[in-house]
Amino acid sequence: MDMTKPIPLTQPWTEAFWEGTKHRKLLIQHCRDCNSNIFYPRKFCPECWSENLDWIQASGKGTVHSFSTAYDMVEPRFMEDLPYTLAYVDLDEGIRMATRIVDCEPEEIEIGKRVEVTFHKLNDDFYLPYFKLI
């Protein structure tokens, strides 16, 4: 059984996002034509189909939209992490990401609480943007 942690299955146009995480930067794709902040990154802007896309650096701060703390029945490769909390975080820049909330007791996590990004090393190429309570 493969017990290594899965790495993100990237696309050519998402590589800059993951490159950013290696430098502790949370990048958000931005459309220069219609001014949309885009998550997740696309090949073309999903709002206006422009290819005039760029990256902005997020403040790294956001709010918990929802969460669920896992105690059991996850894939064998994630068992060693239990318990862990998966969350949807609304970034101040107006996009929502799936992430983990770390560095606290699960009981402290509530919808609406403020969080900030912290980077978790997966391997030399990938750092996952996790969040911790402010």
Place this chain on the structure above:
Amino acid sequence: MSHGKIAIIGIGEVPTRIMPERTRWDILYDVCMEAIKDSGLHKNDIEGVITTAPQAQPVIASELSFGKLPEELGLKGCKDNCICNAGGAGTSNCLRLAEQYITSGVAKAVLIPHVTVHSDIPIEDTINFFARAGVDMQWEYPFGSTYNLIMGLMANRFMHESGCTPEEMASVVTALRSWAAKDPNSLFYGKEVPTVEKVLSSSMLNTPLHKRESNMLADGGSAMIVVSAEDAKKMGRPAAYKLGESVRYFSGTPVVRDIRVVQEGLRITAEEALSQAGITKEDINLWNCYLAYPLGHPMMAEMLGVAPKGEGGKYFLDGRMSFGGDIPWSTIGDAPGRGHTGSGVSAATYVETARQLMGKAGERQVKNCRYVYQNTSGGSGFNNIATIWGGQL
């Protein structure tokens, strides 16, 4: 005045059980032959076969895709064959395609079977399948997302916004299992119905989902025979006529799926399907909802207008959707009551819709059942398909 074009005139089903001794083809023979006999047609009258794609079972999926079923069963009149995959919404697409076969003249009668055998799949493969199904491989999966966690995230947000309590959420399991206990085709037929206390005392898988609020994987199969509404009427046999349909797409990736968009989609699809059928929600005798998990049911009840906003959970806790309650609801008990057969639970829900309208539902028969609302949804909830069915055209 409705414009129904098709009707279900025959159904077949095997009890949902854990039965590794039965092969998929063994089950397919039984359900297909039973459905054809139930329809009053001859096997050679079946001109089209459209199968609900089995999930996580590549061998049978490929055999069915590439045309083995009509040959295996000796359906000598068969003109074409295919399978439809949209996860739990697969069977809805089989029915739509059956309508196309029928109205375009490809087939006069279409067989729609389904089979799933979970019990011979290695447990690691099953866990891996349900961890990856309907979640994004770049933006969700590496964080440790699973199907259960997606449901937990949705449920926690709904409870936060609606004030629905853990007791109310747990009572959905009690309600669904009360129907299952009366259903000979359920994994939980004749079994004790768990109380709210018992559900809440089971271990926490992931907040707010308790072990008894998740599903038990099982094996099963079902089949339906579909003909034109006109032909069904001429045959003069019990039938379920499709009278209305509406659908909305939400998103393939759970994190970009906003709960408010989903809620509006559940509301508007019901409204549009009812309007197409020319009836109102007061005419509905059975709300046959398919949500795969119990946690979505209170939200569904509120969006359908069956319960006032903020009271969906209370309606379940008060027993109104339970067997013997005043609002017949998911009479096979959805996946928590039936046993989870992958894409088969929604197929079984259509079979139950037909069974109720045909007056063949035994102890669970809804009195004077004239109109049924049924929904399906695929993946981790990428869409909602609302349909209205009636016992007459």
